[in-house]
Amino acid sequence: MANISQHRMRYRQFKRIDGRHPWREVSPDAYVDYGARTRHGGKVFYFNFELAKEMGLIGRRHPHRLNGDLAKAILDTFSLVIINEYDLEHRRQYPAQDLRPHKYMATRYLQCQHPSKKGLTSGDGRSIWNGYFKSASGIWDVSSCGTGATCLSPATAIFSKFFKTGDDSNSYACGQADLVDGVCAALMSDIFHKNGIATERTLAIIAFPDGTSINVRAHKNLLRPAHLFRLLKQNRLQDLKAAVDYYIARQRANGEWPRAELGQNHYQVFLKYVTENFARAAAVFDSEYVFCWLDWDGDNVLMNGAVLDYGSVRQFGLYHHEYRYDDVERMSTTITEQKNKARYIVQTFAQIVDYIATGKNRGIRHFAKHPALRMFDEIFDDTKDDILLEKLGYDGKQRRFILSRATWRRDVRGLRNILRLFERVQSRKGIYKIQDGITADALFCVRDILRELPAHYMCTDAEMDAERFIETMKSDYVTEQDTLLTPARRAKIKEFQRLYRSLLAAVATHNGQELRFVLKAMMERSDLINRYERVTGDAVLYVGERLVKGGAHMDSRAIHAMFHQFVEQQILRPDYFKTRRSGHGALKNKKARHILRAMLQDVRDLRSGL
Numbered sequence: 001m002a003n004i005s006q007h008r009m010r011y012r013q014f015k016r017i018d019g020r021h022p023w024r025e026v027s028p029d030a031y032v033d034y035g036a037r038t039r040h041g042g043k044v045f046y047f048n049f050e051l052a053k054e055m056g057l058i059g060r061r062h063p064h065r066l067n068g069d070l071a072k073a074i075l076d077t078f079s080l081v082i083i084n085e086y087d088l089e090h091r092r093q094y095p096a097q098d099l100r101p102h103k104y105m106a107t108r109y110l111q112c113q114h115p116s117k118k119g120l121t122s123g124d125g126r127s128i129w130n131g132y133f134k135s136a137s138g139i140w141d142v143s144s145c146g147t148g149a150t151c152l153s154p155a156t157a158i159f160s161k162f163f164k165t166g167d168d169s170n171s172y173a174c175g176q177a178d179l180v181d182g183v184c185a186a187l188m189s190d191i192f193h194k195n196g197i198a199t200e201r202t203l204a205i206i207a208f209p210d211g212t213s214i215n216v217r218a219h220k221n222l223l224r225p226a227h228l229f230r231l232l233k234q235n236r237l238q239d240l241k242a243a244v245d246y247y248i249a250r251q252r253a254n255g256e257w258p259r260a261e262l263g264q265n266h267y268q269v270f271l272k273y274v275t276e277n278f279a280r281a282a283a284v285f286d287s288e289y290v291f292c293w294l295d296w297d298g299d300n301v302l303m304n305g306a307v308l309d310y311g312s313v314r315q316f317g318l319y320h321h322e323y324r325y326d327d328v329e330r331m332s333t334t335i336t337e338q339k340n341k342a343r344y345i346v347q348t349f350a351q352i353v354d355y356i357a358t359g360k361n362r363g364i365r366h367f368a369k370h371p372a373l374r375m376f377d378e379i380f381d382d383t384k385d386d387i388l389l390e391k392l393g394y395d396g397k398q399r400r401f402i403l404s405r406a407t408w409r410r411d412v413r414g415l416r417n418i419l420r421l422f423e424r425v426q427s428r429k430g431i432y433k434i435q436d437g438i439t440a441d442a443l444f445c446v447r448d449i450l451r452e453l454p455a456h457y458m459c460t461d462a463e464m465d466a467e468r469f470i471e472t473m474k475s476d477y478v479t480e481q482d483t484l485l486t487p488a489r490r491a492k493i494k495e496f497q498r499l500y501r502s503l504l505a506a507v508a509t510h511n512g513q514e515l516r517f518v519l520k521a522m523m524e525r526s527d528l529i530n531r532y533e534r535v536t537g538d539a540v541l542y543v544g545e546r547l548v549k550g551g552a553h554m555d556s557r558a559i560h561a562m563f564h565q566f567v568e569q570q571i572l573r574p575d576y577f578k579t580r581r582s583g584h585g586a587l588k589n590k591k592a593r594h595i596l597r598a599m600l601q602d603v604r605d606l607r608s609g610l
Contacts, residue, residue: 011073013057017131017142018077019102023223026246027231027239031105032151034082034128037098042079042214044071045179045207045551046186046563051218052203056135064564066556078216079206080104082128082148084175085162104128106150109226110233112297113329114157119230125153126175130216138254141222142203145215146177179207182215184544185310187563189217191535191570197284198277198306207548219306220254223247225298225345232352232361241356244270247303267353271372274303274349279376281305282342283383286335287391289316291537293325293332294341298348305342314537317608318442318475319423326437339380346376385412388419391450391529392500393522398507408506411499418496419446427477439610441477449473451530453500454523458516466493475608525574533600535570538609542602550595558589562596569600 023030049064058070080100083092107129111122126149130142148165150156155163155173163173186202193199204216228247231240248266251257257269281301285292291314292307293300302308312325312332325332333341350370355361367373382403389399389412402408427441449472456464464472466485470493474483508518535543543566551559565587571577587593 010059010062011057011070013133013135014073014077017133019100019104019129019131021105021129021131021141023105023107023129023246026242027236029108030227030239030243031107031129032123033103033105034084034148034150036080036082036100036104036128036147037094038100039079039081039208039214040098042075042206042208044074044204044556045213045548046183046202046205046559047074047556048186048190048201048203049560051201054137055133055140055203055218056137057133064560066560071556074204075206078130078144078204078214080144080147080214081165082106082150084148084165085151086149086164089162104130104147106152107227108152108230109224109299110230110297111154111226111299112295113154113327116157118233119226120234121152121157122154122230123150123152125150125155125172126177129222138220139250140218140220142216142218143222145217146182146213147175149173149175176212177215179205179211179213180541180544180548181311182213183547184540185215185313187540187544187547187567188310188313188315188535188537189307190563190567192290192307194567194571194576195573197288197290198281198302198304200302200306200308217308219302219308220256221247221250221303222308223250223303224301224308225303225348228303228352229298229348232348232355235361237355237359237361240352244352244356267356271349271353272375275346275372275375276379277304278342278346279379280383282339283380283387285338287384287387289319289335290314291316291323291325291335292338294338294345295333296341296344296348298345314610315535316442316610317534317536317538317606318445318477319420320439320442320610321424322426322431322438322440323610324437324439331437343373343376346372381413384416385409388412388416391447391526392503393450393454393524393526393529394507395521395525398511401507401510402503405506408503411503414499415496415503418492418499421492422446422473425482427482428479434610441475443475443478443482444470444473445475445608446473447530447534448532451526451532453497454519454526457501457504458519458523463494463497466490469493469497477608528574529572531570531572532607533569533603534572534607535603536606536609539603539606542606543599546595546599546602550591554589554592558587558592561587561589562592562599565596566599570603 044066047066052058053060082104105128106124108119108123110119114122127143127145128147130144133140133142149163151162153172155170165175168174182205186205189199189201193201200217200219202215203218206214228240228243231243248270257273293312300309307313321334321336324334347364347367347370350367350372351364385403386399389402422444423446425443427443429441431438431440449469452472470483470485504515504518508515547562587596
């Protein structure tokens, strides 16, 4: 018995995540509190061992496999459902042993799909905050999606009634989450994180026999801009200041801000960091074709621009700039509009800082020329330049050299402009309807030409001819007419290669190296960064379905191994594996190897899609 007790003590840290959270102290109506009860019948489908170790929930040497005690700790902590207003109205009774000792928050924030544009009725519609966890690595927020229907869902506001958890009569009222969607979100968030894209991360997925799940997510600060924008729209200065102070205190506690800046006006430091984060995030989204539906409400991202809520998040294979998600009541922004939405979010933060400083809530238009917006524009362009140079195959030192010279920076901008012209070319078919919205097909994959050019110049000093250049870039959507080489296209292809070779020669001269040595290193980096098999939103849906279907007949070890080997196939950072080793061995299960091959084929087949 002593050994069993000691074994279970390894997971005692989970008990600290029990619903209590300091956000309750910020404002009396920043949340709606819910009692909760245990939800039975679930099993742990997925657990993020790497994240759990980083958080300090499990030991650094813990093997990457579930055991009975760990599974029990996960279920005891996270397998719950709220007791909502519908339950109370109908006087539903539950066994005393199922009732949780503490309440759980559904937080309030602004959401533009709600009837109220001031955040009076909106917030976590099917999620709760499980609490927070403090360790040597920092303070972590933990939330769960699929824990029951709250009064903050759009359905309650629209229909003026409370809904029973599991009621699928309205897409916004069910309060539950889908297992396949949860697996897709876990895959994409892990891929984004390991590729350096800021995101919340999936900690665990609990699956139930009816195909629903509870998806547990973690980040060092789960506040969204929308949490603060709600208070701004309602002209609640003291609560808004308390919310900003809370965020600043958390960022400092987590070491997110350099100590050298702690003596400055912390609201100006706050605005500076928000501006930098959103400028970089917008540049990454645009460069990596990440659609996350940025909008004026600041609902679909965290305060640092990190991706969350993967229900509408997609990574496109091509620059499908006409795609819009159909959210029943309205259509989403497009990927090209996300930059200006991020800029508007920064403008709103400038309004918040001014409101705190002056006590006057001046209109948003007053900040249309605020210095933070100039900073945003500069950082956005600088980040875009750096990302392009990385895709070309230059390492960090080479990129810094190029960007330190105005002449070379102009060449980089020239390369960017030419690539964007090709990225924006779309099919003559025009805009058409798809299952979840509308789109128009992009035609050229510029990643392919960036991958192939170093190899070409390793073999010859001659330019790649225009016919081969266009053939290399063309996607599955291209017709013969689309590849016609007009004089204008030929000129752009020639100019692109002139600028490309000019930068190459500058770097070789600066390094004192022959061109072939520079090209060899570029080829190795670019080959991985611009990998042919790059997962898209379409592909991850098929991959998630295969994982769920195959996982029904496998043990957790095989599921986790498939998951992580798939993710590692999508890590596009050349330096990643130099500093990290996988905690997962070879995939020994024959069926699992077959499913993994099918998953990777899905990626290849759908590489050009949405």
